[in-house]
Amino acid sequence: MYGVTDKYGFVNEGYYLAVVIPYREQFFLTQIRKRLNRGYEVLRYGTIQYDAGAGTGIVPAASFFPSATEQWFLKYDPVQGLENVPDVSVKKDIFYHEEKRKLFHVKMRVEPEFLKHIFFYPDGQPQVSFRGQTALPSSDFGTFSGWFEFIRLPKIYQSFRTFNETNLNVRTNVTIFYAEYEHKPIADESQVLQILKKRWARIITLPLYVRDDDIDRSLEDIMEVPMFDIDLIKGERLTPGGIPRFREEVI
Amino acid sequence: MGDLINLYGEVSASGTGTLSLKSDLFTNEVTYIAIPKGFKCKIWKVDVSGAPALITALVSKDGGSSYVTLKPLTLASAGQLSEEERSRPKVVLAEIRGQTALAFGYSKTTSDTTMVAITIEICREEEDG
Numbered sequence: 001m002y003g004v005t006d007k008y009g010f011v012n013e014g015y016y017l018a019v020v021i022p023y024r025e026q027f028f029l030t031q032i033r034k035r036l037n038r039g040y041e042v043l044r045y046g047t048i049q050y051d052a053g054a055g056t057g058i059v060p061a062a063s064f065f066p067s068a069t070e071q072w073f074l075k076y077d078p079v080q081g082l083e084n085v086p087d088v089s090v091k092k093d094i095f096y097h098e099e100k101r102k103l104f105h106v107k108m109r110v111e112p113e114f115l116k117h118i119f120f121y122p123d124g125q126p127q128v129s130f131r132g133q134t135a136l137p138s139s140d141f142g143t144f145s146g147w148f149e150f151i152r153l154p155k156i157y158q159s160f161r162t163f164n165e166t167n168l169n170v171r172t173n174v175t176i177f178y179a180e181y182e183h184k185p186i187a188d189e190s191q192v193l194q195i196l197k198k199r200w201a202r203i204i205t206l207p208l209y210v211r212d213d214d215i216d217r218s219l220e221d222i223m224e225v226p227m228f229d230i231d232l233i234k235g236e237r238l239t240p241g242g243i244p245r246f247r248e249e250v251i
Numbered sequence: 252m253g254d255l256i257n258l259y260g261e262v263s264a265s266g267t268g269t270l271s272l273k274s275d276l277f278t279n280e281v282t283y284i285a286i287p288k289g290f291k292c293k294i295w296k297v298d299v300s301g302a303p304a305l306i307t308a309l310v311s312k313d314g315g316s317s318y319v320t321l322k323p324l325t326l327a328s329a330g331q332l333s334e335e336e337r338s339r340p341k342v343v344l345a346e347i348r349g350q351t352a353l354a355f356g357y358s359k360t361t362s363d364t365t366m367v368a369i370t371i372e373i374c375r376e377e378e379d380g
Contacts, residue, residue, distance in 0.1 A: 058278055062285075112254040112276060114287045114373045140288065145375070165287035165349065168277035 004202050008041055009149075010105050010179035016201035017103070017183070019151055020230065021219070023211045027233060028225040029192050029201060030103075034182040045108070045174040046078040048162075057172045059115060059164045064137060071120055071159035074108075074174070093123075093159075095152045095178070100222055104152035105179040112170055113146035116163045121150075122214045123159035127207055137163035151204055153218040185225040192228055203233060253290070253374025261366045262304070262357050269309070270355045270367060283315055283354040286346040289376045292353055293340035296370040297324050300331040302363035308342055311352040318354060326365070345376060 004015045011017045011032045020027040047057025050066040059065040066072055073093045076082040082094070089096045095104045110117060118137045120126055128135040128142035135142025143163075152158065164170060186192050195201055208215060219225055260270035269282045286292045299306050305325045309318040321342055326332045344351055359365055 054278060061279065112256075112373070113375070114254060114290050116287070165285065167279075167281055167283065167285040167352075168274075169279045170277045171275075 304359035
């Protein structure tokens with residue numbers, strides 16, 4: 001059956017994606033007009049491309065990775081076929097882009113799953129905190145393990161920091177599933193309401209809790225998407241427990 | 252399903268001790284596995300072959316300072332002994348304080364080599380099992 005999403009949870013052409021930005025108490029709704037490379041969603045990334053002293057992609061025992069102060073990016077290095085990418089930005093982060101009507105919907109799995117990670121969005125900006133304390137990858141809160149899902153907005157890098165609690169120098173492996181959307185934002189409020197009411201949209205709440213100029217610029221100056229008050233999304237349930245990767249629901 | 256880890260250790264000397272373990276998942280050789288906080292460790296398979304030996308699963312709840320025996324497996328004579336759980340693992344260690352470690356001890360009387368292959372799983376605390 002052809003529904004809002006495919007087997008990966010990516011939005012099918014013609015349907016809609018609602019992206020909630022918590023710190024703004026707003027969301028934007030956009031129609032997926034085209035999905036590039038449909039049917040080829042898997043990107044076998046391989047090891048994380050950093051060497052913290054134990055070898056490339058090996059997270060040393062009982063330590064931060066790459067270090068307590070550095071972050072790792074999804075660099076292009078291990079991806080066969082991207083050797084000749086001329087764009088330096090892409091070399092730093094394979095999902096970085098600057099296109100107004102493009103969004104990357106990325107799901108990635110970092111193995112082994114017992115490693116703990118925090119994400120930075122934009123790079124350098126941690127987003128998750130508890131009672132004013134920003135999460136570290138070694139914290140008992142605010143980390144994710146295994147799977148991570150995100151919508152990549154234009155002109156923003158994303159980075160990560162990892163912590164290995166075990167006494168093992170572990171080899172890492174990253175598998176990525178992604179959708180490359182070309183989209184058209186919806187500007188009319190009554191149309192937004194109708195789409196939500198008809199359950200034609202997948203709602204994704206990005207875990208962005210810290211106001212950031214780069215994110216605001218991406219939404220306002222580059223994408224120029226009309227933002228709507230969160231009040232328009234009614235009936236969405238909070239996911240109890242779990243890691244605050246994002247909360248989602250097809251309404 | 253969490254991370255399945257294949258461990259291998261062998262010992263030639265007679266006497267008692269703790270196995271040094273290797274794996275394709277990690278690059279160092281270790282005498283115990285520290286289980287991350289919020290995760291469980293399940294023992295799915297223990298395979299003992301070669302010279303007779305008593306292999307024991309050991310657990311520490313104080314970060315490796317002291318161990319208690321959880322489960323013995325005896326290879327009575329030279330050969331092979333395999334114990335595998337296909338549906339539910341017999342030993343499940345839940346880690347809540349960041350102090351749990353799993354090790355495997357041996358006791359043998361000959362100097363012939365005993366080889367031990369173990370499959371464990373480290374999965375999230377909230378997963379069933």
